[in-house]
Amino acid sequence: xxxxxxxxxxxxxxxxxxxxxxxxxxxxxxxxxxxxxxxxxxxxxxxxxxxxxxxxxxxxxxxxxxxxxxxxxxxxxxxxxxxxxxxxxxxxxxxxxxxxxxxxxxxxxxxxxxxxxxxxxxxxxxxxxxxxxxxxxxxxxxxxxxxxxxxxxxxxxxxxxxxxxxxxxxxxxxxxxxxxxxxxxxxxxxxxxxxxxxxxxxxxxxxxxxxxxxxxxxxxxxxxxxxxxxxxxxxxxxxxxxxx
Amino acid sequence: xxxxxxxxxxxxxxxxxxxxxxxxxxxxxxxxxxxxxxxxxxxxxxxxxxxxxxxxxxxxxxxxxxxxxxxxxxxxxxxxxxxxxxxxxxxxxxxxxxxxxxxxxxxxxxxxxxxxxxxxxxxxxxxxxxxxxxxxxxxxxxxxxxxxxxxxxxxxxxxxxxxxxxxxxxxxxxxxxxxxxxxxxxxxxxxxxxxxxxxxxxxxxxxxxxxxxx
Numbered sequence: 001x002x003x004x005x006x007x008x009x010x011x012x013x014x015x016x017x018x019x020x021x022x023x024x025x026x027x028x029x030x031x032x033x034x035x036x037x038x039x040x041x042x043x044x045x046x047x048x049x050x051x052x053x054x055x056x057x058x059x060x061x062x063x064x065x066x067x068x069x070x071x072x073x074x075x076x077x078x079x080x081x082x083x084x085x086x087x088x089x090x091x092x093x094x095x096x097x098x099x100x101x102x103x104x105x106x107x108x109x110x111x112x113x114x115x116x117x118x119x120x121x122x123x124x125x126x127x128x129x130x131x132x133x134x135x136x137x138x139x140x141x142x143x144x145x146x147x148x149x150x151x152x153x154x155x156x157x158x159x160x161x162x163x164x165x166x167x168x169x170x171x172x173x174x175x176x177x178x179x180x181x182x183x184x185x186x187x188x189x190x191x192x193x194x195x196x197x198x199x200x201x202x203x204x205x206x207x208x209x210x211x212x213x214x215x216x217x218x219x220x221x222x223x224x225x226x227x228x229x230x231x232x233x234x235x236x237x238x239x240x241x242x243x244x
Numbered sequence: 245x246x247x248x249x250x251x252x253x254x255x256x257x258x259x260x261x262x263x264x265x266x267x268x269x270x271x272x273x274x275x276x277x278x279x280x281x282x283x284x285x286x287x288x289x290x291x292x293x294x295x296x297x298x299x300x301x302x303x304x305x306x307x308x309x310x311x312x313x314x315x316x317x318x319x320x321x322x323x324x325x326x327x328x329x330x331x332x333x334x335x336x337x338x339x340x341x342x343x344x345x346x347x348x349x350x351x352x353x354x355x356x357x358x359x360x361x362x363x364x365x366x367x368x369x370x371x372x373x374x375x376x377x378x379x380x381x382x383x384x385x386x387x388x389x390x391x392x393x394x395x396x397x398x399x400x401x402x403x404x405x406x407x408x409x410x411x412x413x414x415x416x417x418x419x420x421x422x423x424x425x426x427x428x429x430x431x432x433x434x435x436x437x438x439x440x441x442x443x444x445x446x447x448x449x450x451x452x453x454x455x456x457x458x
Binding site for chain 2: 008019070074104170171206213214233235236238240
């Protein structure tokens, strides 16, 4: 298929960016979106032009590195996939595809489609951990956890921190990410010990970094490639009020 | 402690509580307004007088005013922060699937605020003595206002927008308070629909009846 790409180009963090138009011919529907960009970059290099910078690592949908805003959706229009797993078969011959970086004040653009997502790391460092003595692996059944809580904690823990929730939210809120990180600990006995400090510190950091406020629109849940649920945000709210 | 009291979550908590209080107040206001449909002004004026003078109601009135002020102030402040959080928008638009009316809460809220200012000038400020008028005969004040077509246009538009505001606000308040439940959340969402249609429809019915049929 033949495609017209409108891609955000920005030399560096301080430079003014703009959209550049590229035409791609004979794109195979079996390619992933990133493979299509690889093909574009190969073409650009051969033409002695600057390739498009974009983040990627595992290309298996689990590292959370790739993140592009494609045709009005984070990770493109297909639900529950990351950009690396987005297949070109979902596009049609003659399509114009808009490709933009995540847009949020705490995620400044570094270059082209790459944004600095270290704000998420800062929130994690503020409290997204449990303090334990490292050493030999403890006996698995010495601290009992209910199966349903363990399952729910696991469902929250699969958040890959890609930032699609922030990108999708009209307020650039990080509540879904923070709520997933809170929930994965709050539901397990090991996480209860520091639960109050954790939620206070992580919310304080989230506010300090300039993320917007959740207005319960549900865009984050709709766009999350790992299908993290809004129930996590309700749990975060509960945990926060309990921490007073 | 200040950081906790004025964090985004605390502001939203207080806003949700204030909003829920306002949700309780609206049906009470509607029941009193329905007395405007009677040809005898006595019941409505008596109810208005009771609301203005009964000591317990006086306390509720203070809470109500505080709820309105807090809900509006925090709402505007949080929205300004939201705008700052995304200084550059998307050229390809934002096509994420959301609850539709939730995208416009600040604007539907702003229209309700506009109406509230008008409403205060027409009634509440008369009661407080800031604006000339007879506080013992709000029945006649209301009837004369509903004879003015422009007032009805504004009234009906604002109540339609209030309905959109209420639909999102009702269920959103529960989520903000952390009250999410596998069984009860869908029930709350249905009640939100019914409430968001019934309350504005009730007020609109009074407006249309007094405007067109009296």
